[in-house]
Amino acid sequence: MSRFILKAQSVVSAYQVIAKTLPSKNAVLMVLAVGELETQCGDAWGHSGNWGAIQRRPMTAPEKEIAKEGGKPSPRDPFEILKGDSSPITGKYQFWFWQFPPGVTYPPCGLAGDDAGAWKLMTTLFSERPGKPSVRTMIDQATEATLAAVMYARGYYEGFHDPRTPTGKQQNIDAYALGMTRAIAPFRVALQRWEPGISVQPELDEVMPIQEVQDILNLWGTTPRIVEDGVLGPVTKAAIIVFQQAEGLTVDGLLGPQTWRALRTFAARTTIVPT
Numbered sequence: 001m002s003r004f005i006l007k008a009q010s011v012v013s014a015y016q017v018i019a020k021t022l023p024s025k026n027a028v029l030m031v032l033a034v035g036e037l038e039t040q041c042g043d044a045w046g047h048s049g050n051w052g053a054i055q056r057r058p059m060t061a062p063e064k065e066i067a068k069e070g071g072k073p074s075p076r077d078p079f080e081i082l083k084g085d086s087s088p089i090t091g092k093y094q095f096w097f098w099q100f101p102p103g104v105t106y107p108p109c110g111l112a113g114d115d116a117g118a119w120k121l122m123t124t125l126f127s128e129r130p131g132k133p134s135v136r137t138m139i140d141q142a143t144e145a146t147l148a149a150v151m152y153a154r155g156y157y158e159g160f161h162d163p164r165t166p167t168g169k170q171q172n173i174d175a176y177a178l179g180m181t182r183a184i185a186p187f188r189v190a191l192q193r194w195e196p197g198i199s200v201q202p203e204l205d206e207v208m209p210i211q212e213v214q215d216i217l218n219l220w221g222t223t224p225r226i227v228e229d230g231v232l233g234p235v236t237k238a239a240i241i242v243f244q245q246a247e248g249l250t251v252d253g254l255l256g257p258q259t260w261r262a263l264r265t266f267a268a269r270t271t272i273v274p275t
Contacts, residue, residue: 008196013231026140035117035121036183037176041118045083049100053097056097088159100112101113125139144184152176157172196230209230243263
């Protein structure tokens with residue numbers, strides 16, 4: 001499965017945890033645009049899983065002293081990483097950012113890796129702030145320009161131009177919107193046939209709803225049974241791994257060509273999928 005589809009599925013899985021429903025395709029694309037622009041949807045910083053360059057906490061005074069002497073402060077837990085950032089007003093500084101290692105579940109959401117990173121990005125974007133516009137209420141119809149303006153008003157990013165003038169503020173918004181447009185362009189092409197709840201496998205030129213995958217796995221006998229909700233979440237991924245192990249396939253939890261063919265073959269034998 002392509003990187004573009006995997007990242008889109010992570011957004012769907014995380015959104016399902018937040019809203020208990022499937023997101024619109026536009027919402028997925030806008031989240032991907034922010035994630036890709038900021039941190040390559042979690043692939044930056046050594047595949048840290050941080051979508052959107054989300055900050056966690058400032059350095060403590062003792063940590064600053066360690067860094068000043070050329071040392072490297074230790075993180076408090078697996079979910080933070082020390083990286084540099086910058087402000088158009090105060091310049092460069094170091095800060096602890098979130099990270100979500102693959103296979104390490106983050107308890108508040110029950111997700112790991114990219115799924116947890118997408119969840120953290122969306123909970124940050126969707127958080128309500130008194131007197132500030134809401135991202136959640138507009139993201140289904142948002143464009144890169146309108147989302148960039150709302151995010152700037154909420155203080156999500158500062159930009160590189162001096163924000164103390166109207167011109168500088170608009171330059172920051174325009175630059176961020178352009179960055180989002182460039183970042184999402186390859187996703188728009190790769191996801192033309194994809195929809196939330198649908199998994200596209202270009203190598204087989206097929207479309208298989210995730211709910212159909214779940215139906216096949218349940219008939220195959222996966223334990224526990226999967227809730228057929230159309231979301232490629234952690235329970236479904238775990239069932240895919242068990243299926244791959246039993247069928248002698250590469251065990252990666254992904255719906256790659258071999259796994260697709262094996263699912264289709266089993267479905268055809270049991271006549272549960274129309275031909």
